[in-house]
Amino acid sequence: MSEKKIDKEALKQLRQERQASIKHAKDTIKTQSQDIKKIKDQLKDGGKTVPQIAAAIKMPTSKVLLYITALRTYGVLVEGAKEEDYFKYELAG
Amino acid sequence: MDTDQVMKFDALIVGGGIGGLQTALDLADQNFKVAVVEKEATIGGKMILLSKVFPTLDCASCITTPKMAAAAHHDNITLFTYCDLKTLDRDTDGITAAVTQRPRYVDPVKCIGCRQCEYACPVYVSDEVQGGFSLRKAIYIPFSTAIPQLALMDVENCSLCGKCARVCPTEAIDYFQQPKDFVIQARTAILATGFKLTPLDQKKEYGQGEIENVITSLQMERLLAPNGPYQRVIRPSDGKEPDSIAYVQCAGSRDKSLGIPYCSRVCCMYAIKQAMLLSGSLPLADITIYYMDIRAFGKGYEQFFQNAKAMGIEFVKAKVAKITPGENQAVTIRYEDQEGAGGVLTREHDLVVLSSGMVPDWNPMGVCPVSIEEDAFIKSVMPKIAPTLTDLEGVFVAGVAAGPKDIVDTIAEAGAAAMEASNYLNAQKRKQAA
Structure with missing residues (x-):
């Protein structure tokens, strides 16, 4: 159903019922958006490996890889050339 | 909740993994009407997530996907995914199962599986299908060959921002969907509930x-x-x-x-x-x-x-x-x-x-009066000569639900369970005709 057609009162009530999970989701979005922006900023000047990105933005390597994997799934990043034991990741397009 | 809905089938299969699908197809090909109840949002079980199978090194999804598609398109098979089996009892009339359809928050009739909602959703959540190595969205289709190709919403991680509803071309998003109870009546049931890893x-x-x-x-x-x-x-x-x-x-x-x-x-x-x-x-x-x-x-x-x-x-x-x-x-x-x-x-x-x-993925205690072994797998009463027989008449077991086994043995046992169920159904017909 389009948002226009959704009963505004019912939606308001639903937001009230799901208050805790909505707050959690909004906090998550905020953190994730900041993290993703940091990663994408690092790749503006060309591809980097996970340890290179992690060192630059002071984020654990496993967390950087998790974001990179998701961003590749949704077409934001692509895999680039290999540098020693690691692959570089680049912005798509 | 609507509790009035009763659907009648010849056989009820619990579990839509490779064992359940094989049993369903074998029975459906014999012209029996089959219902498959699966707790996940897609059929295919663990096998669809494997890379290749031993010892032939055949591609696992190349074997599983055609069976999934065959079950989905079979005239005699009805799939009930994202459903919880509440009870499965037997009486003189046969099997009665109470099932709850969990809400997807997406209208299954309207959803065309285009994933526009998934791309628009701003929340990333751990993707269990990918072993937790990637992130999915709060509204998502489990994987590209999932059947049915329907989105579902993870409300625990949804911010109710409305982006999914705004981009959906068929107006399929339904934030207000509720669980739906229904009853399946069948003459026989096959338990193919599979396993999970320790x-x-x-x-x-x-x-x-x-x-x-x-x-x-x-x-x-x-x-x-x-x-x-x-x-x-x-x-x-x-x-x-x-x-x-x-x-x-x-x-x-x-x-x-x-x-x-x-x-x-x-x-x-x-x-x-x-x-x-x-x-x-x-x-x-x-x-x-x-x-x-x-x-x-x-x-x-x-x-x-x-x-x-x-x-x-x-x-x-x-x-x-x-x-x-x-x-x-x-x-x-x-x-x-x-x-x-x-x-x-x-x-x-x-x-x-x-x-x-x-280890078994399902404990029948409190749901179905079928016995389990000390190891918690479903008890087979004649493990040597008829391993698919349980201690509940008309209820059979197939695959890893009865004990650890590989895909080859699971498929063979699923065929055996279908044969036992078919014999049981035909014997009932003969009794009624006499």
Whole structure:
């Protein structure tokens, strides 16, 4: 159903019922958006490996890889050339 | 909730994995009307998540996907996905099952599986289908070959921002969807409820899931699968291509301390299979399998094991005592060498795979009055001559629900369960006609 057609009162009530999970989701979005922006900023000047990105933005390597994997799934990043034991990741397009 | 809806079938299959689908197809081809109740949002079970199968190294999804599609398009099969089986009882009229359809928050009639909602959603959530190595969205389709191709919303992680509803071309998003109860009446039922792996955090000595580069065998299946999270094998802690990979056998089986004294029967072979696949994808990597004894019992399995040795995979007869974090995100294994010079040794590997065991994925207690064995798998009353018979008349069991077994045996047993159910249904018909 389009948002226009959704009963505004019912939606308001639903937001009230799901208050805790909505707050959690909004906090998550905020953190994730900041993290993703940091990663994408690092790749503006060309591809980097996970340890290179992690060192630059002071984020654990496993967390950087998790974001990179998701961003590749949704077409934001692509895999680039290999540098020693690691692959570089680049912005798509 | 609407509790009035009653649907009638000849057979009810509980579980839409490879065993349940094979049983459903075999019965449906004999013109019986079949209902398949699956708790996940898609059919396909564990097999659709595997890379390749042993000992033929056939692509797992190339076998599973046609069966999934055949079941979905069969005139005699009705799929009920994302459903909970509340009760399954038997009386003089047959089987009565109470089922709850969990809400997807997406209208299944309107959704066209275009994934525009998924791309618009701003929340990333751990993707269990990809072994937790990637993130999905709060509204998502489980994977590209999921059946049915319907989105579902994870309301625990939804911010109710409305983006999904705004982009949906068919107005399928329904934030107000409620669980729906319904009843299935059938003349027979087949339990094909499958397995889950022993949890990674179960064993203190193996790091309890806290060591980043210690993963389960199913997680390795995802790394090896062409549609896996990285589309290649890299280390989940930092993306390094591993130079050294180890398998720890019997990591969740044959271990009384875990309450799992039995052999899970598939771990030796899947470890060998994965080792061979890794040899192909990482030709320069050292691959070691730490084992107690190799159980290669099926047709072609011993040759498969010998081929793995000939490929240079190292088999170390040892019991691994402890796994700890090593230097530079490596993993240290401490083991007792039972051949060679003997003694307690330590080695480092970039990535360690625990060959986890199989435990049942469903406990019938309180749901269905069918008995289970001491090991918690469903009890077969005639394990030698009719292994699909349970102690509840008209209710049969197939696949790993009755005990650990590989895909070959699961499919064979699913066929046997279908035959027993078919005989039962035909005998009932004859009785009624007499």
